[in-house]
Amino acid sequence: MTDRRAAIQSGDTLTEADRASLYRVLLSRRDVRGQFLPDPIPDEVLARILVAAHYAPSVGFMQPWSFILVRSPEVRARVKTAFETANAEAAAMFEGERGDSYRALKLEGILEAPVNICVTCDRDRAGPVVLGRTHIPTMDLYSTVCAVENLWLAARAEGIGLGWVSIISEPALKDILGLPKRVVPVAYLCLGRVSHFFARPELETAGWTRRLPLADLVTLDRWDGEHDPALGEVLARVQAGADNGTMD
């Protein structure tokens, strides 16, 4: 009995204040490409951010992630070159005005940020048969992404900006970082203190695309199911608040 009781969280583990804080962190998180300051991230801060990632959910408690801290200017220069190659290819895929807008965007802070982190997924970490991955083989990749999101939120709460660089060839990245075949580079992240965080996503401010009305994305029981009008009204109101940075 004692053991079982000990294994239960006390009823007041979390408070109203914790809830409000979580929402503040979620709403102030940004994808940071500029504004990095060169100061190194102290080990204490980095450790908390990495532990936050490590306490993400994982399929079958597999913990398939690893973290490569890229501080070396040489390695970062190679990653930057790989980004530039991919980014030129990407820019060519957008036509006319859209291409011009694309080329005007700053999309990474690989060299300016004091540290980059590659979050990887070792698909063989727990052997071939993993509880919960038997029918959806991508579950380990999804677990790794949960770790990335935890890391991102922790970074924001520590005042650290983070940007996810996805315009890069996976084979190039694997080669630069020496990843074995079985290991997937799920996310390449740039982290550092910043001069400021923007209030809104940069792609929204730049007019690249707009925030969708959430109520349109919520249906009942089926993909083409009904929209619950009462819930839709609440969703619209809560989203309007979130758009102004508050969740009440």
Next chain:
Amino acid sequence: MTDRRAAIQSGDTLTEADRASLYRVLLSRRDVRGQFLPDPIPDEVLARILVAAHYAPSVGFMQPWSFILVRSPEVRARVKTAFETANAEAAAMFEGERGDSYRALKLEGILEAPVNICVTCDRDRAGPVVLGRTHIPTMDLYSTVCAVENLWLAARAEGIGLGWVSIISEPALKDILGLPKRVVPVAYLCLGRVSHFFARPELETAGWTRRLPLADLVTLDRWDGEHDPALGEVLARVQAGADNGTMD
């Protein structure tokens, strides 16, 4: 100038208290399979949880997610049957004692939880060429997982338990929910108030596997790079604290 200033978060957006709260939420989040109470989730709470998901990062600000709220007992019964089929197949993949342990685990709360949510990814939402998805086509799936993790943390902060059901055939789930071909059911979640949250992951308590030492998973500059001894010491200390539910 005014516009640019308005677009910047004020320096004191987040406090030390917010940081501590975020870590409390991260460390008390559990994958919940039992302990669900039947009370419905109020619309206000559900709306905040869904908005938290909607404010996740997404590649190219694509927001590829939708949310199907599954309340219908008939639909949930069909999902439960699909789980049971998959779970019997899964159990057969674990041999001997491991199979017995597997069969003793409760792995979902599809019928007991008052609501299930399927979080989907519409791969065509922003057309064929998406900023940031040009070289890593799975980025939209990863964005959707970020939304799932935000949703999960918000649920925990609201006192709502959440369990991710991954032992299910994707085609079966697509059929039951009427998903178009282009839409991926990234996560099938069970949500509801709970009698209690466990202090540790159930697979850890059951001895299925153990929490890995994070310091072993952090290397410098390359996959087979060195471990930073100073950082490793801090990581071990912070992880020991997290294991007891605190991040100091």
